[in-house]
Amino acid sequence: MRRFLTLICLLGMAIPAGISVSGCTRNPGANYCNGLGYGLKITDVASITLQPATAGISIAFGQTRQLGTPTASTCHNSTASVSKFNYGTTDSRLVDLSPTGTICAGTWNRNSGGGIPDYTICSPPNPLPSTDGLPYRTAYVSASAESVVSNPVRVYVHAPVTSISLVGPGQCLSQGQQAQLDAEACFSSNNVQYELCAPPTVTSTSTPGYSCKGGAPLGSRIPSCTEAIGSLAYQVGSSAIASLVTNTTTNQVTITAEQPGTTVIDASVAGAGSTAGYFSTCPPKSISLTLANGETVGTITKGVTQNLVTSVTDVNGNTITGLVLDYQSTDPIDISVSGGGAITTLFPGTASVNAVCQPPSCNPAPVDRIGFDGTGVSISSNPVKITTPGTASDLAWFSAPGLSQYFVSANLLTGTVSSAVRLPYVPNSMVMDRTGTNLYFGSATELMIYSTATNALSKQDLNAPGVVLAVSPNNQTALINDQARRVFYLYNVTGGYSSTFAGLGNSASWTPDAKTLYVTDNAALGGSHTDTLYVYSTSSGWTTHPLPPSPLAAASVPSSTAAPNRAGLPPTQTLAVTIPGVGAYLRGSPTVAHTWCPQGTVGDTASMIFYPQGDEVLDASENPVQTDSLAATTDGQHILGAALINGEITLSDIGVTIPTSACPSTTTTSGTPPTTVQTLLPLEIEHTVNQAQFNPAVSLGNVNATTINQVIASPASNLAFVTYSAPEGNTNALLPYYQPAAGNAGMLGTLGYVTLTGASAISAPLAGAFTPDDKLFFVSTAGDNKIHYIDVPTLTDAQQISPSLPACTPVTAGGKDAGCTFGGTESIVPVTVITVKPRSTT
Numbered sequence: 001m002r003r004f005l006t007l008i009c010l011l012g013m014a015i016p017a018g019i020s021v022s023g024c025t026r027n028p029g030a031n032y033c034n035g036l037g038y039g040l041k042i043t044d045v046a047s048i049t050l051q052p053a054t055a056g057i058s059i060a061f062g063q064t065r066q067l068g069t070p071t072a073s074t075c076h077n078s079t080a081s082v083s084k085f086n087y088g089t090t091d092s093r094l095v096d097l098s099p100t101g102t103i104c105a106g107t108w109n110r111n112s113g114g115g116i117p118d119y120t121i122c123s124p125p126n127p128l129p130s131t132d133g134l135p136y137r138t139a140y141v142s143a144s145a146e147s148v149v150s151n152p153v154r155v156y157v158h159a160p161v162t163s164i165s166l167v168g169p170g171q172c173l174s175q176g177q178q179a180q181l182d183a184e185a186c187f188s189s190n191n192v193q194y195e196l197c198a199p200p201t202v203t204s205t206s207t208p209g210y211s212c213k214g215g216a217p218l219g220s221r222i223p224s225c226t227e228a229i230g231s232l233a234y235q236v237g238s239s240a241i242a243s244l245v246t247n248t249t250t251n252q253v254t255i256t257a258e259q260p261g262t263t264v265i266d267a268s269v270a271g272a273g274s275t276a277g278y279f280s281t282c283p284p285k286s287i288s289l290t291l292a293n294g295e296t297v298g299t300i301t302k303g304v305t306q307n308l309v310t311s312v313t314d315v316n317g318n319t320i321t322g323l324v325l326d327y328q329s330t331d332p333i334d335i336s337v338s339g340g341g342a343i344t345t346l347f348p349g350t351a352s353v354n355a356v357c358q359p360p361s362c363n364p365a366p367v368d369r370i371g372f373d374g375t376g377v378s379i380s381s382n383p384v385k386i387t388t389p390g391t392a393s394d395l396a397w398f399s400a401p402g403l404s405q406y407f408v409s410a411n412l413l414t415g416t417v418s419s420a421v422r423l424p425y426v427p428n429s430m431v432m433d434r435t436g437t438n439l440y441f442g443s444a445t446e447l448m449i450y451s452t453a454t455n456a457l458s459k460q461d462l463n464a465p466g467v468v469l470a471v472s473p474n475n476q477t478a479l480i481n482d483q484a485r486r487v488f489y490l491y492n493v494t495g496g497y498s499s500t501f502a503g504l505g506n507s508a509s510w511t512p513d514a515k516t517l518y519v520t521d522n523a524a525l526g527g528s529h530t531d532t533l534y535v536y537s538t539s540s541g542w543t544t545h546p547l548p549p550s551p552l553a554a555a556s557v558p559s560s561t562a563a564p565n566r567a568g569l570p571p572t573q574t575l576a577v578t579i580p581g582v583g584a585y586l587r588g589s590p591t592v593a594h595t596w597c598p599q600g601t602v603g604d605t606a607s608m609i610f611y612p613q614g615d616e617v618l619d620a621s622e623n624p625v626q627t628d629s630l631a632a633t634t635d636g637q638h639i640l641g642a643a644l645i646n647g648e649i650t651l652s653d654i655g656v657t658i659p660t661s662a663c664p665s666t667t668t669t670s671g672t673p674p675t676t677v678q679t680l681l682p683l684e685i686e687h688t689v690n691q692a693q694f695n696p697a698v699s700l701g702n703v704n705a706t707t708i709n710q711v712i713a714s715p716a717s718n719l720a721f722v723t724y725s726a727p728e729g730n731t732n733a734l735l736p737y738y739q740p741a742a743g744n745a746g747m748l749g750t751l752g753y754v755t756l757t758g759a760s761a762i763s764a765p766l767a768g769a770f771t772p773d774d775k776l777f778f779v780s781t782a783g784d785n786k787i788h789y790i791d792v793p794t795l796t797d798a799q800q801i802s803p804s805l806p807a808c809t810p811v812t813a814g815g816k817d818a819g820c821t822f823g824g825t826e827s828i829v830p831v832t833v834i835t836v837k838p839r840s841t842t
Contacts, residue, residue, distance in 0.1 A: 033075035045082060046075040048150035050143050055251050056154035058230035058270040059105040060161065061124035061135075067101040070143040070150055082145045091139035094125050095155045103141065105157045125157065133220030134196060135159040135187060136228045156230040156270075159187035159196065164232065164267040165211035166277025167199050172373040173257035174282045174318040181234055181244070181253040183267050183276050185225055186212035197225035226251070229269055234276070237264035238364070242279050257281040260320060260357070262365035262375040280373035282314040283363045284323070285662055287381035289341075289355050297385045300335075300345045308341040308384065310355055315374060315662070324362050325355045328512035330579055330634040331715060332473060333436050333837055334772045335386050347838040348390035348773040350715040352634045354580035355381040356513060358596075359539045367540075371602040371680040377663040378596050380580040383636045387716075392773045392838040395452070397439060398780065398787060399430045402567025402821040403829040404805040407439070409455060410787070412771075413839065417801055421455050423448055426808050426819035428567040429468040429833075433475035436837030438493070440478055442468035444565040444819045447480065447491065452837065464491055466565055469508035469519065479517060481505050483564035486528060488519065490536065501542045504529050507574040511581030515539070516596070516611075518584040520575050524552035533586060533594060535611040543610045548588040550574070551626065553644050553707040566821055571833065572709050576630035576639050578658055582683065583614055585632070585639045585654070590624030591617040597663035597683035612682040617654055619689050625652050628708040633717035638740050639687075642708045642722045648693045649705055649722060651738050655688040655746050690748035694722070694736045700755050701732035709766060715774045718742075719792065721754075723779065726764035735765045735779055735788075737795065757797040758784050769834040780831035787831060805829050 029037040033046065040046060049071045059065050067087070072080040087097040096104040104122035111118065129137035136158035143150040163186045169179040184198035194214040202208055203222045208215070216222050225232060231251040236242050241263040243256045255265075260283045267276035288311040291298045300306050308327070312320040327337040334349030343353060357363050358378035365376025399407035406420040407430065427441035427448065438458070441448040447464040450457055466482035466489065480489040480497070486504055489497040505519040506529070519534040531547040558566060574587040583595030593614045600608035617625040627641030639654040664681040694703050705724035713720045722736045734753040741747040756762050756779075763783035770777050770792070777790040789799035807822050807829045809815025822829060 040075060042074055042076055043080070044074065045072045045080045045146045045148045047073050048085075048143055048145060048148050049073070050141075050150040050153050053151055053153065054248065055231040056138075056156060057103065058156045058158070059103060060158060060270045060272070061105050061128065062122055063105050063270060064122045065103045067097075067103060067141070067143070067153075069101075070145075072145060072148075085143045085145050087141060087143050088149075089139055089141045090152075091137075094129060094137055094157050095139040095141060096122075097141060101143065103155065105155075128159075129157060131228075132223070133217055134223070134228065136196070154230070156228065158229045158270070159189075161185045161196065161229065161269055161272045162188045162193060163211070164269070164272075164274050164276045166265050166267065166279075167202055169255075169279070172280035172282040172315070172375075174314050174316045175257050175259070175320050178254050178256045181255050181265070183225060183232055184211055185229060185269070189214075189217075195222050197228040198222050199224055225269075231269075233268045235266040235268075236279070237266070237366075241281050241364075255279060259322060260284060260314065260363040260375065261359075262369050262372050264366060278366070278369055278372060280375050282316055282318070283374040283377075283662065284312050284320060284357050284379050285315045285317075286313050286660065287311075287325070287355055287357060287379060288313075289353070289381040289384050291384060296382060299387050299389060300343060302345050302348060302388050302390055305342055305344045308337070308343060308353065308355070310341055310381070312357070323357055325357055326361070326513040326515070328354050328356060328580065330512060331772055332434055332512075334392075335388055343386060345386070345388040347392045348388050349392070349838070350385070350387045350634065350717075350774060352383040352385050352579050352636060354383050354512075356580060358513075358515065368603060368605045370598055370608060371600075371663070371665060371678060374662050374665075377598065377680075378582070379662055380582055380658070380660050382660050383580060385635060390773065391775055392771070394771045394773075394776070394836050395839050396769070396778055396787075396834060396836045397430070397432065397452070398803045398805070398831040398834055399427065399441075400805050400829045400832045401427045401429050401441075401571070402819065403807060403832065404822075405808050405817055405820075406805050407441075408803045408805065410801060410803075411839075417803060418455065420804070420806060421450070424457070424460065426817050428565055428819060429571065430835070431468045431471050431478070432835035432837070433471040434473040435475045437475050438471075439835070440468045440471055442466055442480060442565070444484070444563070447478075449493075461496065464489055464497055467567075469505055470510055470517065472510050472514040472517075473512055474514045476514065479508050479519065481519075488534070501534070501536070503532070503534050503544070505534060506568065507572060509573070509575055509577050509584065511577055512579075513581065516581060518575055518577065518586075518594070520547065520586055522550045522552065522574070524550060524557060526557060531588070535594070537610065540610045545594060545611065545613065547586055548590055548592060548616075548624070550588040550628075552628075562821075566819070572629055572707075573631070573711075574629060576632040576641075578639070578656065578685070579632050579634055579636040580658060582658055583611070583685065585617075585630050585641075587627045587630055587641070589626035591627045591630070591641060591652070591654070593617075593685055595683035595685065598680050599682045600680055602665075602678040602680065608680075614682045615684045615687070617652075617687065617689060619691065625654070625689055625691070626650075627652055629711045629722075631711040631713040631720060633713045633720075633740065634715060635717040638713075638717065640711050640713055640720050640738065640740070642711050644705055644708050644724075648696055649703060649708065649724065649736065651692050651694065651722070651751060653690045653738070653740055653749060655690070657686040659683060659685065688746035690746070692748055692751055694751060694753075698734065698753060700753060701734040701759055702730070703734055703736055703753070704730050705764070710768065712768050712770065712777075714770050714777075714792065715772060721765075721768050721777060721779065721790075723765045723768050725766060726782070728763070730763040731761065731783070732759045733762045733764045733781070733783070734759070735790070752795070754790055754795050754797065756781060756788055757800055758786070766830055767832050767834050769836045771836055772838050778834050778836065780834060782830040785828050785830045787834075803831055805831065
């Protein structure tokens, strides 16, 4: 009875449970992929994907590589859970796999003994594979789980690749053009480099241009690299020059030309990578610059902004856009130009504006590929001449480095001369930056910087003694020559000197873009001085070049006992940077030009000479043209030089045609297989020479010079004055001038003389400077120690002022003024340096 009751209770509990279960299973097919209630469930593995599915895997003998984790999916393409994958290979003697999916290009160690774990040593295939006589073969690997096998992944097994060389494109591509990248690869056998793979463009020629010295192994068929070693990975050095896109279906890599220049292309495969070659986007052939109306000469009213129209064409005749050009103005205070080519006129004046494409911001190239396909070198536009009419007031500063410890300023608006400002030390130089912001005074003790706005000392630096030779047009860098230590300092105005270079110099000038600095020295100065040109470039650094002898009059040669860092009497400008700044003309006998096109063999860095001599200036009889001082006219058409020869001042008008084309080069092809060699040539500037002598004695006075100090060209390029020193006691000195012939007509202009007020007391016109509006020329004179205002339109002496600079007393004469070189007894000394900047009249 007890057993019966127990059975009744169990039945009572089972019947409701059965009803509940059968009620929840109304659609049994929902858990299955076919929806029919049987077969593969929706949570089961339906497919496995193994990457890289298309590109495959490239691996060298004995190398290992971990396969990526396979991706398992359900029939609904959601992720399926797999506890373990199994791996398989179609050729275990060529490609072996560990249980965790690590590939061995050969065979793994198993049961090695001696405590060596399994799958830790990969031995190269034995025997090594051979396909058509070359050491490569392929196999396939796959992953499986729950009876599902992945897609096969091709594994390329081959000899280690020793180098990869880019094949094509054979010439530069214009901006926006495209080409497919391909390469050839080498392997090593018995210390000889043989061809492993190459594209048909290499293998199909009658005399293959293999990059591997051993060429093709005997009896072998050279396959494409895609066939033999798989897809190569490429990387471009500069994305600004070129961009790469890989086709995920074909694995072909397409390169697109972006901005002009040459960039390195790196290639890698199977863990081996190298510089495969270089790619070039075609450089500019010409840069055309005009005003909005299409003219290259124009007038812009003060305060008006006008955009330049810039058109750039490459060597294939195609238009280039988006270039980073350096826009330059010869008078940035009055007429400035922005980086985008917008001209802004702040004061009346005259300027030439140019656009320059120069490395590294435009058309760059690696240092060992400068000149390759015409890249890595500079090219300039034509000049655009701008005139802003009107008259501006000016501020002028006067000093006498070495003679006085003071400087004074003059305000043309009020007509007043400031009180003399005493410097901490006797200066040996004074230079104003072209923005008119600061005055830089060098000395044997320290650098002294004064603000032009207040005439107040703004900075002293005891770590930068020496002569200030030049300040960059952007007021960022000063060149200081510490002659005691025989070193040049490139002095960062805000942070102290940034670099040094050994040498001595007596004159220097920057190009308008502040990217190139020319420095000259003269062996006639004695001591350790040499006839040398130093060039500093922001892209190539410092280089040195020998110069022809540069004679000096005895009056300008310092004594052998003169201390270093002494002031010149007065300082001279002995070089002229061309407009635009493709090079510089340098004084000497003969006068020579060094230009920005390098000389040497492309690819041979040791042969490359930066800023080589472009040409030398000879007269009609092939005699050397001597110049002691030089100046460039802002219209870019004249280099004006003056020299003291046999007691007479000889004026040389060198009419120049500044090239606006690419740097010249020659290309030769020779050898088997043919090898192309590109040689860069110096840039020659086409020029004419016209000469004339200033008469030492004329009816109005004399030009009794002992040394040439300056040639100063006017902003309008239609007038130049020559300043000089004269013997002590000379009187009735005249100011010689020269008016060039209009344009570059190859004709001699007009020589003349300005009679100075009070000429009977004047021994020489020492130094001068034009006002930016070209209305006045300030000239300092010895004898009366005054500043004369020369009215430019009438060439008359219109006004005189007396700066009254107090003379210093040298230590040798019982004074305390270290650095003083004054040897006279006068209390007032003449001005030897003048700087001018415009000021607002409101």
